[in-house]
Amino acid sequence: MTDDAYLFLLDDASAPLGVPPTAVGELACMETPAVRAWLDAHEAAPTSPHLRLLPPEETAAIPEGAERLPVPLSDEELSRVRHQRAPESLARLEDELLAYRETANGRDDLITRALAAGVPPHRIVELTGVDPATVSAAADG
The missing domain is CATH 1.10.10 (Arc Repressor Mutant, subunit A)
Known part of the structure; x- marks a missing residue:
């Protein structure tokens, strides 16, 4: 397991693997020269439906041979990625837990x-x- 999340490109944009970075909201890594250069090298836009993101604990699921790039995410960004990956029933409960945390803070x-x-x-x-x-x-x- 790696400590980095991974951006990767899927051949089939309809595959349910990973999260499109646009679904997560703004990510600091998307503005870095490394990510920009990687996207340019693969002629992919940050909004490409083929571009996906997985948290560190799920990177083994990236298909063999898929173009990939490790990206560091903040704790808050990683939480948003995991939230997007959660099934809808769990995502609703996570929303409640986040609301509780905000209140309890x-x-x-x-x-x-x-x-x-x-x-x-x-x-x-x-x-x-x-x-x-x-x-x-x-x-x-």
């Missing part, structure tokens, strides 16, 4: 602000469902 700050504004700790527990020890720790910290 500011949890401690929100609890601190609520306490400072005078919301009683027991009410914060009722409204948020967080463990009372978490609210107590925020009140003490």
Whole structure:
């Protein structure tokens, strides 16, 4: 297994292998000289239906002989690639988990602000469902 994702070209654009980079959104690697030169060398546009991307753990699925290029992706970009690869039912659950993460990211700050504004700790527990020890720790910290 490699740590890099791979861009590759498929002969059959209708094959379900990989993710078209355009489906993932903007990727920093697509603007690099290496990727531009590779695309130019293969006379492929970044929007080509033959151009695909696979995360590191799936690169063994790239067909033998397919033109390929390792590309580094940020954690966020790699997450988007994996999300696009997930079956629809899992993708919906992943969306819910991402929404939860976004909400939970500011949890401690929100609890601190609520306490400072005078919301009683027991009410914060009722409204948020967080463990009372978490609210107590925020009140003490």
